[in-house]
Amino acid sequence: MLHIELDVFSGRPNPHWKLTAREERELIERLKANRSGLRQVNDVESKLGYRGMVVTADRSSQERLTASGLPPSFRLREATGLQVSDVTERWLLHTPGAQSTISPEVGGVVDLTIGSPTAQQEGGGQAIAACATWSSTWADLNTFWNGARRPTNNCYNFASSLATGTFAQPGRGTGSIFTALTIANIKAAVFRDGYTSACNDDRFVSYVCIWPGTDFHFYHRIADYSGSLQRWAHKPGSTPATNVDNSGLAITNPVTCNRGPYTVDGSPYIYPRVNPRSTIN
Structure with a gap:
């Protein structure tokens, strides 16, 4: 079969x-x-x-x-x-x-x-809060995620900097998984997992968006940025982590980059811990 x-x-x-x-x-x-x-x-x-x-x-x-x-x-x-x-x-x-x-x-x-490619140009970057100390470089992320960890960790693992090997789902590790594919519901679940809506000294920066009624996706800000020109990376499902969008462009703003069908904007940004709780699963 x-x-x-x-x-x-x-x-x-x-x-x-x-x-x-x-x-x-x-x-x-x-x-x-x-x-x-x-x-x-x-x-x-x-x-x-x-x-x-x-x-x-x-x-x-x-x-x-x-x-x-x-x-x-x-x-x-x-x-x-x-x-x-x-x-x-x-x-x-x-x-x-x-x-x-x-x-x-x-x-x-x-x-x-299938057979109908689209292109979308990315807009300008935007200035965001600090939390810069805890951002990883793209070289570090590429090395960490794109070997043996790649097939069994998804975008939420990547954004949380925690390789569980379980295709982590928001809220599952804390006993109350998300119940609807809405920004509010996903954010409530990740807050239960230890994320916050405010930046402070032990946080870095993530962004969530949604394919309406279908799936969620997370981005992780990386360290090679200055001023309003940000740099981001993401890991679509079991595929390799990457620092470009669906148009092959470097991601300077996840809000305006080419996200394919993930059209629901999850602004403002959210903030995982540097060492997230092991309950993320």
């Missing part, structure tokens, strides 16, 4: 579904005819929104893939850029298993993303 993961979320776990035997045969035939969309699982852009589909197989399906000259697991994405083919990816998106798993909102965004 083939398992499909839609790699699309940053904070929440990605949607999964299984192919029927007939769909599995059709996918194999499609890939035998055109392998241009095959990528290694870790060959992925660190951006918000749709990043391809990860295909994994059980033992019997691995044998069928191998017999067809295909790898036992792979990422399906026509190109590691915004220009993509829409044929097989769009077909998978509209299989019955996908339709029963993926919300219309998510499916609509993915459908538009």
Whole structure:
């Protein structure tokens, strides 16, 4: 049996579904005819929104893939850029298993993303509070997050500077997870986890935004900034941490950068501890 993961979320776990035997045969035939969309699982852009589909197989399906000259697991994405083919990816998106798993909102965004790149230029930076002493450099963050910790830690782990290996969810570690995907609800949950709305000497700076009704995403301010020109980084889901936005531009302001479908602004900023409580989970 083939398992499909839609790699699309940053904070929440990605949607999964299984192919029927007939769909599995059709996918194999499609890939035998055109392998241009095959990528290694870790060959992925660190951006918000749709990043391809990860295909994994059980033992019997691995044998069928191998017999067809295909790898036992792979990422399906026509190109590691915004220009993509829409044929097989769009077909998978509209299989019955996908339709029963993926919300219309998510499916609509993915459908538009496949083959329809968008660009958004970032606005100017904005001056924000101190807390500068505790910011990390991009070099440090890149080294810490983009090795073995990468697959099992998400944007909330990254913004909290705490690698739990659990795809941390706001409020889960303190026994009361968020109950709605709204800025107010997410912020109430992170405050229970030890964040505050005010900067002081043991804090650094984070920013939260939301894909309406669908997912949350966090940014973390990094140390290479001066005056009103800020620098930020983020970690979209299980992908590598990065210091650029969906347009490939350095992030000087998370409020105005290209955030893909995460359109709900979470201003003002929020402040985790330097050593957040271990209850973040």
